[in-house]
Amino acid sequence: MALPMEFFTAVAVHPFLQYALAGSLLAALGCGVIGPFVVVRRMSYLAGGVAHSVLGGMGVAYFLGRDPLWGALIAAVVAALIIGGARRYVHHDRDTLISAVWAVGMAVGVLFMARAPGYGTDLLGYLFGDILLIDPHKLVFLGVLDALAVCVLLAGYRAFLAVAFDEEFARVRGLPTGWLEIGLLTLVALMVVVLVQVVGLILLIALLTLPAAMAGQHVRTIGAMIPVSMALGALLSVGGLATAYVYDMPAGATIILWVAVAYLVSSALSWRRLQGA
């Protein structure tokens, strides 16, 4: 038990670790609520597209000397609206559209960063996360996004669930299914911005989907998946953070590997249970 002891002793004295811990718990909370919807609706690819397009907004914000987090937020919401809106009004192949948004966002980001004045930007931080650089200002920003995503989803839970389950029936019951769809995408976009800071835009898809997928292997309803994936996400991201601190490894990557190992174990358990049944 040396590892947790060493980590928690350090947390007690280093504010940057306290902020990092708070950031990873915020991420776990949000992923626990949004993740199950992403998993059951099979929206992972879409979430990946929104995540990567965020680089465009961060690049432009950096070029203009503004806060990259605001750039990320604007880019994520715009990407969600483009993908959701196009699906509603144009009957194009959605995968192709997501691929385009994904790649164009990254291309824009790289171009603007290359032209940005001053020293080279911390591209790696955007791609793989910079959880140890979270400060109180960022924490408030992430907390507000997180709370917004969680509250909206829980408030509209019944409607979001109905559209996720059977869109045609929801429409017959008079629900504004198009708007609910775009709303869900926007909530995913908010979560993406929180996660970019914690694990980076390349790795975040694992933290968004794998805890929910693990929960889905062991409980029978989406309502039960939410608390289970929250708890799993919190446990794994704090575990990853502690490991990264103690062994001096990149935190984002370490968290993701913890999540991946847990997913393997969970899949094996679930497979064994199915065989036994």
Next chain:
Amino acid sequence: MEAVPAIEVRGVWFAYGGVTVLEDVHLTVRQGEFWGLVGPNGGGKSTLLKLILGLLRPARGRIRVLGMPPERARLQVGYVPQFAGFRRDFPILVRAVVAMGRLGRGPLIGPWRGRDRAAVEAAMREAEVEGLAERPIGSLSGGQLQRVLVARALATEPRILLLDEPTANIDQRGERDIFDVLRRLAERMTILVVSHDIAFISQYVQRVACLNRTLLCHATDALTPESLERLYGAPVRAIAHRH
């Protein structure tokens, strides 16, 4: 005063892309009647249901449901789709599926009201699925799932029930179970059921309409073996002449 018809379809045309699916269709279903809608695959039966639900709009013609445009009458209509629009492995229990029939009745936010919960329990009893309430939908047989979808439609407390091939993917025993449920329901609501199996549904329904792509004929009198023969035979010959 004559009650307003449950469903009134007047000179309706509809095309997917350039292909005409429905051509000058007329149909009047009075309140309280139990109708079967039969015809070959691709004959436009499901399309007509979607028009009645307001999910599609006719290119020409007019549809009234309980005297209202379909979009406004929707909440009075219980719908049982042909292919359930959901994945069988979706993590949800039967009771939550049936509860979706209550959507659109009250506020979308907050817990279900007592009368919503009561309507859900009553609908499950009526469709004989109350014993399955705590089961995930992935564990149900085809017949059980179909009855759950009937329960979901009943939870809406509809005045009209529309069913699209409710027995297409289930065995004969399950088919009989569903139609026994429908026969009971027909005593208090209007029912329109789409089927490809006219011989079977004719034991249950009062009237039959036959839809074959471009024309609809229907019995104005109660169903008899002769009218049945005539109805189902005529459109088939009409198609044969067409090609």
